[in-house]
Amino acid sequence: MSTATIGTNLTWHAGDVTREDRHQLLKQKGAIVWMTGLSAAGKSTIAVELEKLLLERHKHAYRLDGDNIRMGLNKNLGFSAEDRAENIRRIGEVAKLFADAGVIAITSFISPYRKDRDLVRAGSKPGDFIEVYVHVSLEGAEQRDPKGLYKKARAGQIKGFTGIDDPYEAPENPEILIETEKTSVREAAETILRYLEDRGYLNA
Amino acid sequence: MSTATIGTNLTWHAGDVTREDRHQLLKQKGAIVWMTGLSAAGKSTIAVELEKLLLERHKHAYRLDGDNIRMGLNKNLGFSAEDRAENIRRIGEVAKLFADAGVIAITSFISPYRKDRDLVRAGSKPGDFIEVYVHVSLEGAEQRDPKGLYKKARAGQIKGFTGIDDPYEAPENPEILIETEKTSVREAAETILRYLEDRGYLNA
Numbered sequence: 029m030s031t032a033t034i035g036t037n038l039t040w041h042a043g044d045v046t047r048e049d050r051h052q053l054l055k056q057k058g059a060i061v062w063m064t065g066l067s068a069a070g071k072s073t074i075a076v077e078l079e080k081l082l083l084e085r086h087k088h089a090y091r092l093d094g095d096n097i098r099m100g101l102n103k104n105l106g107f108s109a110e111d112r113a114e115n116i117r118r119i120g121e122v123a124k125l126f127a128d129a130g131v132i133a134i135t136s137f138i139s140p141y142r143k144d145r146d147l148v149r150a151g152s153k154p155g156d157f158i159e160v161y162v163h164v165s166l167e168g169a170e171q172r173d174p175k176g177l178y179k180k181a182r183a184g185q186i187k188g189f190t191g192i193d194d195p196y197e198a199p200e201n202p203e204i205l206i207e208t209e210k211t212s213v214r215e216a217a218e219t220i221l222r223y224l225e226d227r228g229y230l231n232a
Numbered sequence: 233m234s235t236a237t238i239g240t241n242l243t244w245h246a247g248d249v250t251r252e253d254r255h256q257l258l259k260q261k262g263a264i265v266w267m268t269g270l271s272a273a274g275k276s277t278i279a280v281e282l283e284k285l286l287l288e289r290h291k292h293a294y295r296l297d298g299d300n301i302r303m304g305l306n307k308n309l310g311f312s313a314e315d316r317a318e319n320i321r322r323i324g325e326v327a328k329l330f331a332d333a334g335v336i337a338i339t340s341f342i343s344p345y346r347k348d349r350d351l352v353r354a355g356s357k358p359g360d361f362i363e364v365y366v367h368v369s370l371e372g373a374e375q376r377d378p379k380g381l382y383k384k385a386r387a388g389q390i391k392g393f394t395g396i397d398d399p400y401e402a403p404e405n406p407e408i409l410i411e412t413e414k415t416s417v418r419e420a421a422e423t424i425l426r427y428l429e430d431r432g433y434l435n436a
Contacts, residue, residue, distance in 0.1 A: 044280055044284075045280075045283045045287050045293075048427070050287075050294075051289055053287060053290060054292065056399055061392065070361070076249075079248075079249045080248075081248055083249050083253055083254075083257060086257060088258065088333075088334070089249075089335040090254075090255070090329070090332075092329070096329060096332065100328065100329070100355075101303060101325040101326065101329070114308075114322055118305060118322075121305040122280075122305065122326055122329065123305045124304065124329075125294070125296070125300060125304070125305070125326065125330075126329075126333070128294075129292075129294040129330070129335060130292070132332060148284075151304075163242060171378060173377070176421045
């Protein structure tokens with residue numbers, strides 16, 4: 029395939045724009061940083077911090093979370109077992125599109141079932157799916173309880189709440205383990221950043 | 233809000249990473265270039281060409297098309313009226329996420345119903361949704377018929393085919409009109425590129 033240099037950093041290949049072309053443009057590789065863990069484990073907080081650290085490095089990241097997914101793409105889903113699985117499936121598909129676009133997608137959803145997470149992993153390109161288990165003890169989560177959800181679940185006002193009356197299936201071999209009770213938000217985000225750096229995601 | 237300069241191009245705002253931060257990083261604004269038109273109008277071909285032109289300008293674009301949507305996010309949808317609407321709704325939601333991420337999303341789907349397209353427009357941020365009507369006469373489309381689909385539809389082997397036994401509702405006020413039979417693919421892509429340039433999408 030013929031190539032020609034455009035500007036200083038970009039090698040242009042004849043034919044369609046490829047994922048590798050986008051990597052060269054962005055000087056990074058697309059990936060899915062998939063946070064999983066109990067409610068109040070700190071997933072979203074760490075995701076926000078990680079996104080900042082990446083922006084400081086001039087890297088293009090995008091967070092998929094309840095705010096931009098539940099009211100949009102997945103607003104026609106409820107909380108049945110089927111809908112929960114479909115919720116995670118769609119998030120996974122969107123994250124894969126972002127990774128294909130060269131973006132570092134950061135998802136922060138409880139995603140309690142191993143099977144649902146493993147389906148996203150299985151459908152991702154090798155190396156794209158980085159599972160981050162944000163671990164907190166149930167006691168720790170209940171003590172934090174910033175939205176009072178555990179309290180309501182314990183009182184029976186919320187049914188099927190993960191960790192109380194619905195299971196959380198912890199990852200068996202996550203790429204990264206964050207123990208929220210032993211680390212700061214900043215350190216957690218830096219741990220993930222270092223993983224991305226060491227494995228070449230922050231270069232093209 | 234306090235700001236500090238990082239590197240040469242990026243102004244860092246305290247707080248979460250915003251859409252504007254991503255615009256500064258990418259030196260462009262996110263948008264949805266929504267191609268609509270009959271099968272064989274040339275939507276995908278123009279989309280591929282536009283993506284190349286944008287990459288040459290070091291702009292970050294991403295195409296959403298049948299190849300990466302129908303087999304992934306929308307693989308659980310069929311061709312009922314309800315599923316067709318849901319197909320376009322999901323594509324619209326994903327395109328909005330890409331625009332929010334600062335990317336120029338280029339969609340190339342027939343998207344025959346005005347109501348479905350207008351719902352995406354109504355849910356997009358002002359200025360984000362750029363409707364591109366890729367017009368071809370039905371005769372012209374039937375003469376091209378690269379996949380033999382019109383022939384099959386005329387023979388009754390495909391039911392509900394847009395333009396034959398299902399309506400195509402043309403945009404009334406598209407941002408851009410491309411008349412495929414009067415222009416080359418390159419010219420069509422350049423017309424869209426010029427629109428993006430003139431309206432400031434290619435700068436932050």
